[in-house]
Amino acid sequence: VVADQYQGQFPTQFNDVHALPGIGRSTAGAILTFSGLGAYPILDGNVKRVFSRLLDIDQPVTKPSVEAQLWDFSQQLVDAAADPYSLNQGLMELGATLCIQSKPQCLLCPVQSHCQAFRNGTPHRRPVKVAKAPIPHKTIAVGVIWNDQGQVLVQRRPPEGLLGGLWEFPGGKQEPGEALEDTVRREIHEELDIHVQVNDLITTVNHAYTHFKITLHAYHCQYLSGTPTPMAADAWQWIDLPQLPKLSFPTANKKVLAYLIRP
Numbered sequence: 001v002v003a004d005q006y007q008g009q010f011p012t013q014f015n016d017v018h019a020l021p022g023i024g025r026s027t028a029g030a031i032l033t034f035s036g037l038g039a040y041p042i043l044d045g046n047v048k049r050v051f052s053r054l055l056d057i058d059q060p061v062t063k064p065s066v067e068a069q070l071w072d073f074s075q076q077l078v079d080a081a082a083d084p085y086s087l088n089q090g091l092m093e094l095g096a097t098l099c100i101q102s103k104p105q106c107l108l109c110p111v112q113s114h115c116q117a118f119r120n121g122t123p124h125r126r127p128v129k130v131a132k133a134p135i136p137h138k139t140i141a142v143g144v145i146w147n148d149q150g151q152v153l154v155q156r157r158p159p160e161g162l163l164g165g166l167w168e169f170p171g172g173k174q175e176p177g178e179a180l181e182d183t184v185r186r187e188i189h190e191e192l193d194i195h196v197q198v199n200d201l202i203t204t205v206n207h208a209y210t211h212f213k214i215t216l217h218a219y220h221c222q223y224l225s226g227t228p229t230p231m232a233a234d235a236w237q238w239i240d241l242p243q244l245p246k247l248s249f250p251t252a253n254k255k256v257l258a259y260l261i262r263p
């Protein structure tokens, strides 16, 4: 961008620097201040931590109103600084060397006498963290359904939605209080309208998706009766075991498959 739009000369106006790809407000302020092109506030992650302690802020720094307060504070400091370069450099260094996340070195800190958190005994509790929502966990039970010819029944998920178009062993989510074998029987009946006998557990695998985790229990099942009629899948087939790896499966099902075809 600098080569194309600024004839190879790095811009010197704040708005132009800020508009460059990958350069946020704090980086733009640091570049210009350290280049002697003005006095701009900075607020990178380290500086946020320093300010949250200097002001002893008891709310998460990710909160927009708190972030605005921190920018105001940074602006006030830079406006009052005789040497904005040294101020911003000092703030960044302080956050990187002494006012660190764990074990802040308050006894060595040159701004200790200005620090409200130090006065209140709260540096370890600042900045306040937002409690992360727990990642949902689902318990899944599936059946590897065998027919009398030694083939396995698999179904294909519809093209749209999570894991769309991938093949899988039929099954689903365990209901509260339900035995895993009953989950397999119920889900297979609901999904394919067939009856199976649930036999031994093959394996249990864990897998993490972006927004949830699963524990998947896979059982050997014997096909008993009914014509497979998929309710949620868009295809199904009986397939010989050696052919299974040729199909595309989701990761958790692949882990089950590895148990089935291991030497």
Ligand code: SF4
Pocket (backbone or CB within 6 Å): 050, 053, 054, 098, 099, 100, 104, 105, 106, 107, 109, 110, 111, 112, 115, 117, 118, 123
């Ligand atoms: S006194 Fe401690 S908490 Fe306060 S700015 Fe210095 S190192 Fe950080």
